[in-house]
Amino acid sequence: MNGKKYPINSPKVQQVGLSPKARANGFKGAGVLTFVVSAAIATTDLVFKDDYHLVDWFGNVGADMFKALLQFGAGEAILFGIIAMTGYVTLGLIAVFFVYVSIEWIWSEYKVNDEVVKGLESVIS
Numbered sequence: 001m002n003g004k005k006y007p008i009n010s011p012k013v014q015q016v017g018l019s020p021k022a023r024a025n026g027f028k029g030a031g032v033l034t035f036v037v038s039a040a041i042a043t044t045d046l047v048f049k050d051d052y053h054l055v056d057w058f059g060n061v062g063a064d065m066f067k068a069l070l071q072f073g074a075g076e077a078i079l080f081g082i083i084a085m086t087g088y089v090t091l092g093l094i095a096v097f098f099v100y101v102s103i104e105w106i107w108s109e110y111k112v113n114d115e116v117v118k119g120l121e122s123v124i125s
Contacts, residue, residue, distance in 0.1 A: 023076075027072055030068070030072065031065075031068060031069075031072075034064060034065060034068040035061070035064075035065060038060065038061045038064035038065065039061050041060075042056070042057045042060045042061050043057070045057075045060075055117060055120045055121055055124060056117050058120065059113065059116045059117035059119075059120045060113050060116075060117065062116065063107075063112055063113040063116040063117075064113070067103065067104075067107050067112070070103055071099070071100050071103050071104075074099050074103065075096040075099055075100060078092065078095045078096055078099050079092040079093065079095070079096050080092070082095050
């Protein structure tokens with residue numbers, strides 16, 4: 001997709017999903033889906049677990065939303081950085097996958113959700 005053959009507002013670029021409008025719509029949809037799934041899981045825990053409180057709900061949902069934003073931003077930067085350097089979209093997509101998996105691993109290894117909840121509990125106590 002080099003040169004003037006495929007300008008950023010062409011139907012082909014929009015169809016592939018690389019136009020700014022298509023990417024923005026994808027981010028909005030992914031953000032809403034992330035919130036809905038995270039809130040549904042946290043609400044189920046809030047209803048059925050006695051030791052799960054509203055602070056836990058806000059901490060877990062907030063941490064999940066922050067993780068999603070971090071993954072979106074890092075993925076976008078890596079994807080377009082690699083495409084700009086090498087020109088290979090497939091290599092960029094593979095790198096995005098590894099960035100997402102790495103952030104997910106870091107999040108679970110350092111128990112970020114638990115740390116956020118502990119921080120919120122210490123503030124309100």
